[in-house]
Amino acid sequence: FQIVNFYESHESRAQGDVENTLYDPAKVKLKSYHPDLPIIRKNYAKYHDALTRMDDRVGEVLSNISKMGLNDNTIVIYSSDHGGVLPRSKRYLYTSGLHCPLIVRIPESYKDYWPAEEKGSSIDRLISFIDMPITWLSLAGVNPPERFQGKIFLGINKDNEEPYHFAFRGRMDERYDEARAVHNKQYLYIKNYMPWAPWVQHLEYQWKIQAQVAWEDHINKGLGSNIQSSPFFPKVFTEELYDMKADPDCVNNIINNSAFYNIREELSFALKKWQLKIFDSGLLLESEMNKRALKHNLTIYEMIRDPSIYPLEKLINSSNLALERKDENKPKLKNLLNDPDSGIRYWGAVGLLILNDHSQGYNLIKDTSHEVRSIGAWMLVKERDTLGLNILFEMLNQQSDASLFILNILDWIGEEAKLLHLDIKKLNYSEDKNLEKMQNFLLRKWNK
16 A cells, blocks of 8 residues: 655645746636636646646656556555645635545456446545545455444445535634535535634735735725625625535525525534534634643543533534524523533624624623633724723733634724734744734734
């Protein structure tokens, strides 16, 4: 068994100079959410060149297998480890980020393993990365351990197909977001746990791609269409639903179309069932999750399986209540603020924040949890009370475990946060690159 990694198609290969490409920029097919700009076309072409080089490397491997006389007893699998790398693909829960290439070459000597009668066939089956280890072991004649998850999708021991594929979005280096996704072969459902956060947030590594910079600049000048602009602004919907066959770019959210109510309910139910099954650890902010595991001297894996420490179903139900955006939920949300579990209190605060009910802000800034206190401070800022900014900086100055989340909040706040410019400049984050990246971004943004 051998794995060969190719770096020619890595995200870094889309960065840097975009001039003098072999592929003609005029021939690229742009995504509907990308404006038709020369730099963006050139960046597409640059990545076409990278894929060509990667294809050459794959050819070299196949040639070596042939030279060693191993063609007849070698199964070759080609796959990426995520979707594309151009803006709004990698790190995103749309088709561009979830759909990965998978090509399998099985020699005639193992024809019993073929998933179709004809070579070159496309197989209409949902496959997740979690299915791969158990499948490779099965093909090698090894009985996979019972603890292995996933379905065997090739060979004589092939399992029945899973009806759904699941995915998640969490912290990306210095940027916070939290979302979950599930799809069948046609429909994609996304649950946004931070609807105030734009899908496209400035990320130092991603902004090394010229197409990303050009896209943002185009939007900042007010030149983009709604489809091109909306990813840079807070999410309008807590939930998203897309018909991936009719809308492969996932730009037409049909979540409120009554004709798709049943599929919305089906996928939403499947998502919750999956979250409970795999003990979804994302119902707490990362800083709180780490603190809680450390306090009980447990790994996160162990902690999330102890309902007395991590009440998962209650956290899911509280988050669902918070994300409903219904005014009639306010009494229930305020009741959550009295819960002994800080995670439940966080979701109560989030629900009120989303509903623009800031009445509990002065109480929340006294909370023992810095994550909850941060939401309360944000509420005060929304009410034009500078005490909120003072509370946020005070926690940063105390080197709060929630500092990265707080720095992200300062970006989400907008112009009002500029008052902290000189204070944030004094903070020393040289020992934490993510905090330093976020600090530098805010200082650049506020200096404009």
